[in-house]
Amino acid sequence: MQMRFNWLTAVLAVALLTSVTASGLLLSSNSQLSSDNSASATRLQMNSILSQGQLVAQAEIKKLDALAANLGMDLGPHGLNGTATRALMNATMAANANIISILTYNTSGIVIAAEPYTNVEGRNLSGDVIVQKLLITKMPVMSNVFKTVEGPMGAVLAAPVFDTTGRFIGGVSIVFNPNRMMESKLPQLLNGTSLTFWSMQNDGLLLYDEDPTQVGKNLLGPDYAAFPSLQALAWRMVNESSGYGIYNFAPTAQNVVNTECYWTNTGAHGVSWRLVIVHRL
Amino acid sequence: MPPRAKWPLALLTVALLISVTASGVLLSSNAQLQSERNAASTRLQMTTALGEGQMAVQDQISRLNELVTGLSVNCTQLGLNGTALRAQINATMAADGCILSMITFDARGIVIAAEPASNHFMEGIDLSYSDNIARSLATKRPFMSDVLQPLHGPPGVALDIPVFDTAGVFQGGVSAFYSISALMNGTLPTLSVGMPFTWWSMQLNGTEIYDTDPAQIGQNNLGPATDPFPQAKALSWRVVNESYGYGSYSFFVNLDAQQVVTKECYWSTVGLHGTQWRLTIVHRL
Numbered sequence: 124m125q126m127r128f129n130w131l132t133a134v135l136a137v138a139l140l141t142s143v144t145a146s147g148l149l150l151s152s153n154s155q156l157s158s159d160n161s162a163s164a165t166r167l168q169m170n171s172i173l174s175q176g177q178l179v180a181q182a183e184i185k186k187l188d189a190l191a192a193n194l195g196m197d198l199g200p201h202g203l204n205g206t207a208t209r210a211l212m213n214a215t216m217a218a219n220a221n222i223i224s225i226l227t228y229n230t231s232g233i234v235i236a237a238e239p240y241t242n243v244e245g246r247n248l249s250g251d252v253i254v255q256k257l258l259i260t261k262m263p264v265m266s267n268v269f270k271t272v273e274g275p276m277g278a279v280l281a282a283p284v285f286d287t288t289g290r291f292i293g294g295v296s297i298v299f300n301p302n303r304m305m306e307s308k309l310p311q312l313l314n315g316t317s318l319t320f321w322s323m324q325n326d327g328l329l330l331y332d333e334d335p336t337q338v339g340k341n342l343l344g345p346d347y348a349a350f351p352s353l354q355a356l357a358w359r360m361v362n363e364s365s366g367y368g369i370y371n372f373a374p375t376a377q378n379v380v381n382t383e384c385y386w387t388n389t390g391a392h393g394v395s396w397r398l399v400i401v402h403r404l
Numbered sequence: 405m406p407p408r409a410k411w412p413l414a415l416l417t418v419a420l421l422i423s424v425t426a427s428g429v430l431l432s433s434n435a436q437l438q439s440e441r442n443a444a445s446t447r448l449q450m451t452t453a454l455g456e457g458q459m460a461v462q463d464q465i466s467r468l469n470e471l472v473t474g475l476s477v478n479c480t481q482l483g484l485n486g487t488a489l490r491a492q493i494n495a496t497m498a499a500d501g502c503i504l505s506m507i508t509f510d511a512r513g514i515v516i517a518a519e520p521a522s523n524h525f526m527e528g529i530d531l532s533y534s535d536n537i538a539r540s541l542a543t544k545r546p547f548m549s550d551v552l553q554p555l556h557g558p559p560g561v562a563l564d565i566p567v568f569d570t571a572g573v574f575q576g577g578v579s580a581f582y583s584i585s586a587l588m589n590g591t592l593p594t595l596s597v598g599m600p601f602t603w604w605s606m607q608l609n610g611t612e613i614y615d616t617d618p619a620q621i622g623q624n625n626l627g628p629a630t631d632p633f634p635q636a637k638a639l640s641w642r643v644v645n646e647s648y649g650y651g652s653y654s655f656f657v658n659l660d661a662q663q664v665v666t667k668e669c670y671w672s673t674v675g676l677h678g679t680q681w682r683l684t685i686v687h688r689l
Contacts, residue, residue, distance in 0.1 A: 128413070135416040142423035149430035156437035163444035170451035171650070174458075174672055178647045185678070192545060230572060260477055261568045262546060285544055289511070291572025364459045367452075387455055393466065 165402055166367075169385050172312050173400040176320060179308045180389045180398055184265075187222070187304075188280050188391055190215050191297045192263060194225070195282030203227040203235040203284065203293050212238045215297070221304040222297055223277050227284065229293040230258060240273065257281045257294045265392040268301055268324050275300050276330060276339055280391070301396070302338050305331040319401045322389075327357055330396060334374060349373075356384075360397045364388040369404070380404075446600075446687055447650075447670075453595050454670050454685045457603065460591045461674045461683060468503070468563060468582060469546070469676060471496050475506075476565040476578045484508040484516040484567065484576055493519045496580070502587040503580050504560050508567070510576040513537045540564040540577045548679045550607045551584060558583060559622070563676075584681075585621055588614040602686045605674075608644050613681060619659040630655075639669075643682045647673040657688065665689070 194215045201207040204227065212225045216238065226237040232249030248254040253266040261283045271277035281296040301322075309320045309331070322331040327343030340346045342357040353370040360366070365387045373379040386399040475496050482489040485508065497503045497519065507518045513532025518524055531537045536549040549562040564579045584605075592603045593616065602616035610626030623629045625640035635653040642649060652668040671684040 132413055132416060135413065135420055139416055139420045139423055142420060142427050146423055146427045146430055149427060149434050153430060153434050153437055156434065156441055160437060160440050160444055163441065163448055167444060167448050167451060170448065170455065171648075174451070174455060174648045178673055182647075189678075196543070260473065261566070261572065262473065283544075285574065289544065289574040291568055291574075364463070365455050385455075388459060388462075393470070 166383075166385075168316065169318060169383075169400045169402055172316070172318060173385050173387055173398065176309050176312050176400065177387045177389050177398055179312065180305060180322075180396075181391075183221070183304050183308055184280075184389070184391045187219060187297060187299050188263060188265070188282075190219060190222075191280045191282040191295060194297070195284045195295050198227065198284045198295060200287055202286070203229060203295075205236075208236055209238060212236065212295075219299070221299045221301075221307070223271060223273055223275065223300055224298045225295065226298075227293060227295045228254065230291065232258060235293070243272075253279055253281060254294065254296075257283060261291050263392060265390070265394045267326070267394060268328060268330055270339070271298060276302055276328075278394075301330045302335075317403065320399065321401065322396055322398045323357065323360065325361055325395050325397070327361065360386050360399070364395070364397075447668075449599060450601060450668075450670050450685050450687055453599065453601060454672055454683065456595050457592050457685065458672045458674055458683055460595065461588060464502070464587050464591055465548075465674065465676050468500055468580065468587075469548075469565075471499055472506075472563055472565045472578055472580045473546070476567045479508065479567040479575070479578060480570055484510060486517075490517060490519060493517065500582070502582045502584075502590070504557065504583055505581045507531075507579050507581075508576060509537060509579065511541065511574055513541055513576075516576070536562045536564055537577075537579070540566060540579075544574050546677050548675070548677045550609070550679060551611065551613045552581075554581070558585075560584065585614050585618075592616075596685070600687060602688075603684065604686065605681050605683045606640070606643065607679075607681050610640055610644060617658040617660075633664075643671050643684065647680070647682075652689065 194211060197211050198208055216222045216225055224240050227235045228248055229235055232247055232254045234244050234246045234248060237243045253264050256264045263282045266279035268276050268278045277298045278301050279296045279298050281294050283291055284293050284295055286292050305322055319333045323329050323342055327341045329337050329340050329342060332338050343354060347354055350372050353372050356368040356370045359368060367385050369383045371379055371381055381404040382401050383404055384399050384401045386397045388395050389398050390396050475492055478492055493506050497506060505523050508516045509531060510516055513530055515526045515529045515531055518526040536547055539547050544566045547564045551559050551561055553559045560581045560583050562579050562581050564577050566577045567575045569575050588605060604612055605614040606612045606625055610624045612620050612623050615621050630637040633655050636655045639651045639653045642651060650670050652666060654664055654666050657663045657665045666689045667686050668689055669684050669686045671682045673680050674683050675681055
């Protein structure tokens with residue numbers, strides 16, 4: 124009787140040990156799966172918001188492009204200067220808060236009318252790559268981002284102007300602020316998440332960042348030399364229109380953070396900007 | 405056996421019961437988590453492939469645009485006809501296998517040169533009535549049409565770029581007619597090799613312009629084809645109205661099989677010169 128009792132106790136003990144071990148393994152597996160699922164959910168959310176951000180940024184550029192094209196058409200009957208022309212230019216500026224200035228120029232690239240910065244009138248822009256391209260192709264063009272004389276970073280969307288007989292008489296350029304454009308649309312896509320956006324031109328120039336002190340710096344230049352993983356990733360972004368990567372960066376001197384990101388492409392008329400969504404690990 | 409000796413046995417039994425129950429709960433939870441992981445992994449693969457597909461298609465369309473724009477700039481010197489121009493038209497077509505044909509047209513919409521040789525019959529025809537040419541003549545700006553069905557040959561998309569003479573006077577345009585189906589077929593399937601995904605694309609009037617199942621190309625997803633599938637029709641309206649999204653619907657696995665299955669999909673947008681198409685990646689659930 125005692126021997127059977129001992130056997131039963133031993134069997135139960137082994138069964139309990141096995142069951143507890145199995146539970147432990149399952150618990151560990153569940154913990155790993157929960158962690159994986161949480162990481163996957165974050166990445167899925169990053170991908171979804173990035174795609175929406177790309178389309179939103181693209182739509183904003185298209186709005187500005189359409190404003191430039193329509194202004195180009197509207198100026199046809201009025202010419203490149205005059206009261207009506209300036210009224211149309213000012214109405215276009217009022218229609219979009221991202222516009223910094225608008226100017227018209229003739230087929231020689233001479234600025235004919237500029238609003239609100241009239242001091243550039245008479246300046247010869249024929250040496251400007253984007254003006255040259257418009258004068259040659261007579262088609263809409265977009266420039267890379269540059270530091271405007273007015274201060275902020277700007278990009279140009281330009282459209283040809285034809286007179287009422289269909290003769291090409293010059294162009295109209297809208298200078299807009301890409302940082303303000305993105306700032307007005309992208310953060311609302313991130314509501315309730317811990318994600319952030321930044322954007323760079325294909326030469327590494329930062330166009331947009333939640334930290335305004337980074338805007339205007341070049342990721343491929345000396346400002347970021349202390350962060351080789353970020354610079355290596357920025358080079359990947361230059362060469363690949365979309366992707367995923369991890370980098371280290373220190374928003375403050377003491378605080379180095381490990382970050383994962385997805386990026387994609389946005390732009391118009393052959394100009395490419397990378398839009399990046401970021402998650403601190 | 406004294407009663408006290410039975411206590412360890414009872415305790416072991418209770419502990420075992422609790423442990424087995426806990427294992428059962430954990431096992432069930434594990435299965436659920438595994439299933440969620442698989443679903444999340446699939447969706448992550450879908451969104452990644454969709455992003456790559458969107459980029460690849462957009463790059464291809466932009467490349468075509470560059471090719472035709474280059475030709476239109478050359479027309480400034482060469483004019484809208486002539487041996488040198490025809491050689492350039494044929495070289496442009498050879499540079500991209502998706503281009504089915506090309507024409508030049510003057511400022512009245514009359515076809516001046518048409519290639520390949522099988523299309524020479526079009527020369528002299530007045531195309532000013534066609535929507536895309538009429539729009540090019542009116543705006544003198546680049547334009548890309550939705551998918552058009554010509555009188556002869558396969559459907560395609562017209563990409564029209566204006567031509568100006570050296571004095572800046574509008575002369576007409578160059579129009580490349582290309583197969584969007586060939587363009588997407590040459591791009592998308594390679595991005596989902598080894599993955600259980602299919603693709604379709606539709607223009608904003610609901611017409612499918614590309615589908616991994618070729619039988620569905622040309623079908624209108626807002627029309628009678630989806631009447632028996634209200635979920636699919638509702639999703640198609642969402643796809644028309646939203647530039648990006650996720651949804652699920654029931655539809656035939658393919659038109660030949662006639663087997664109805666549930667599918668999940670993500671969609672995004674591609675396009676040029678204001679024309680938009682939705683690109684959709686699909687996973688059968």
